[in-house]
Amino acid sequence: MKYSVSKENHLKAIFHLQQEQGLVTTNALAAALRTRPASVTDMLKKLKEQKLLIYERYKGFKLNTEGRKAAVQVIRKHRLWEYFLVKKLQFGWDEVHDIAEELEHISSRALIDRLDAFLGHPETDPHGDPIPDSQGRLQVRRQTCLADLPLNKTVQVSGVASQTPEMMEVLQHNHIRLGTRLEIKKKFPFDDSLEIKVRNRPPVTLSARVAKNVLVTYDESLTERR
Amino acid sequence: MKYSVSKENHLKAIFHLQQEQGLVTTNALAAALRTRPASVTDMLKKLKEQKLLIYERYKGFKLNTEGRKAAVQVIRKHRLWEYFLVKKLQFGWDEVHDIAEELEHISSRALIDRLDAFLGHPETDPHGDPIPDSQGRLQVRRQTCLADLPLNKTVQVSGVASQTPEMMEVLQHNHIRLGTRLEIKKKFPFDDSLEIKVRNRPPVTLSARVAKNVLVTYDESLTERR
DNA sequence: CTTCAATTTTAGATTTGTCTAAAATTAATT
């Protein structure tokens, strides 16, 4: 049940890619891992051999149950370490990804469970992504970008796709942060800009460009609240 | 300035071995790393190539200044992580070595400096070994085993060589822990057993076997105190 | 000073993960 660093990186990347599309392609995975398609094919054979992957050559691939379990464990570790780095070591949320990319491969199960307890069993990482629990259950919350949302649905900001300083400046200025609750009040088809409303604030307008990069989640419990 | 996991493990092991003897031998290093002499020779060539090592074939080897610096950084990381595991995650001091053996290879300098600050710049790890500071300065304290000590010298328990449950039981029973201050009151040449005295306690006798496995340090400040 | 044993190094293989360049397959266009 212990996989190499490279295998864990592949499993995790496949997991994320197959969330979007059902099947993952060789090129997409190579791009995500900044490696070459030929290298991906090599690895796919090994992962299939180890029965972590459903794969027929030229046909695309996806994780099977075993592979998904392994991937979720890596994601759990990644996100718990990110939380630790931000909440305990005072790193900024934009500084922790690369470090967590290394820490996620530390193998001790006891370590990660104790870290989880030490942190108070956090539910989401510093980017708003849910942290799988110790049984590997990953909270499925619908996540889309703000641009694809209907009017008057209350949602929670859960992430930012492009985290450039310029983008962050816009959000800062409009008092939008992780966890902020907001709803769309009006859409302007002319330029696909939106007017949104944050509680206790005047409405503001966001460009289509910005809206595409703001990721939001809607728990059922949040939208159907009464 | 970044070395592979295997190279870091070699550097660290050489560092520890050359503390005892000036020059390290191929066989000794192979034993310490649980690998083969031929593998050690292979690695020695690479480390010499990278100018971390003084090495002439068949002649033994030792780290040069660069190599020592690299080794000390690994040791710093190892001991800080051990401290974290024990003090923050509630691991026992006998459970943390293997986990730290992995964590010591995480490369981020910022991470280790922040971890150090988060822990309050501890001076020694859970086994009583000194933690190098961020400049790589390693406190040199004379360390020997209790068996090799003169009478009436006050010393501090800094480590236990053989940490078997049986050994720990003896120490527990005699109220000897890390940091305990004690001195030898009498030596019995018949069986090389010792009578020692811990402050506020009646004297107790330790066998030569036990005395050999109790490591103690004597800071100059401690023995010459006035 | 030889001879033998222990230590150390070399020679040659193996495993894992990666790459480039070329071939195979699939998808898209005329």
Add this chain to the structure above:
DNA sequence: AATTAATTTTAGACAAATCTAAAATTGAAG
């Protein structure tokens, strides 16, 4: 349907880290 383009896989190579077995060197004993 035939050609072209894109994608994917194979073939072959390479670097890093390890191993076994054999050769070289050193050191100890006789």
